Amino acid sequence: MNCFIYRCSRKADLYIYLAEKDDFSRMPAEIIRGLGITEFSMELEITADTRLAKEDASTVMKNLDEKSFHLQLPSDTSVESIMLNIARSKT
Numbered sequence: 001m002n003c004f005i006y007r008c009s010r011k012a013d014l015y016i017y018l019a020e021k022d023d024f025s026r027m028p029a030e031i032i033r034g035l036g037i038t039e040f041s042m043e044l045e046i047t048a049d050t051r052l053a054k055e056d057a058s059t060v061m062k063n064l065d066e067k068s069f070h071l072q073l074p075s076d077t078s079v080e081s082i083m084l085n086i087a088r089s090k091t
Contacts (some may be wrong), residue, residue, distance in 0.1 A: 001061050003070075010036035013054070013074035019064040024067040053056050 004021045008014040024032055050057040055072055063070035
């Protein structure tokens with residue numbers, strides 16, 4: 001499976017994997033706003049055997065197939081804290 005990886009300016013080690021280059025259309029707007037500026041990093045062919053530094057390749061592939069994106073969070077950040085920050089920014 002081919003994917004496109006983007007660095008996010010909001011936080012170090014925050015990356016978004018997309019199934020299609022520059023296609024953020026299936027991502028929730030709240031998440032997109034929380035990413036900051038995105039910068040294309042690389043194109044990568046992923047298989048179930050691909051070794052990724054911080055992610056499980058099968059999980060990434062499943063998310064790309066089902067949602068068209070995969071969010072790689074920094075190791076010190078939880079999904080809950082990202083969602084809390086998004087909620088706070090709305091008020």
